[in-house]
Amino acid sequence: MAVSVASASFVAHINAHQPLLLRICRMYCAAAGDQQDLYQEIVLQLWRAYPRYEARAKFSTWLYRIALNVAISDLRQRTRKPAPERFGPALPDVAALPDSGPNADDLAQLYRAIARLSDVEKAFVLLYLEERTYEEMADILGITQNNVRVKMHRVQDKLRHFLTQLA
Incomplete structure (x- = not known):
């Protein structure tokens, strides 16, 4: 299956900005599992919005805006509905x-x-x-x-x- 030019471009952008996305995830989530979930949600929302990206603003500005909005929404959702208690040892505070x-x-x-x-x-x-x-x-x-x-x-x-x- 051939990868489209848009898909390849998106993946290249995400790879180039991955450290930034990981810092956002660390800032808004303490547990490693929550950070991974947030990272996946941010990438999903970026992928959904990518067809509407216009190069009027820098890519990093566009990415920041979406990533921060997703992180803040995710944090608010998690604080409204706390996760159920998990069995086993508690995850360390990152x-x-x-x-x-x-x-x-x-x-x-x-x-x-x-x-x-x-x-x-x-x-x-x-x-x-x-x-x-x-x-x-x-x-x-x-x-x-x-x-x-x-x-x-x-x-x-x-x-x-x-x-x-x-x-």
Whole structure:
């Protein structure tokens, strides 16, 4: 069976942006299984929307917008209907298992602080950590650059407060 040009193009885009998608999944889900489920749901929604993608915006901007919307919707759905208790040992908290290295404790503390943020605030942090400009953030989130500046300042203050509490 031949693979269409659109399919090949989509797969190439997803492969190129896979680290970004995985970071979004880690930001919104603690358990590895939930991260995998969210990743699959994001890719499915991207595939469904791909025929309507127009190159007016950068692909990464389009991808961010869809991925963040799916992640936030998924989180809201999971918090409305908690998963039933599972048998066996509990899955480890991914945020509590940072990469090894000299800053592992700092990274774990940062993830714990980020976990306390709202869905939308997490999106701001993710975009900031991805070194997106305020202009790109505004495009992705559908708000003005001025609003991005204000919200980023508030999120940074909130994170500082959480980090001092955790210290």
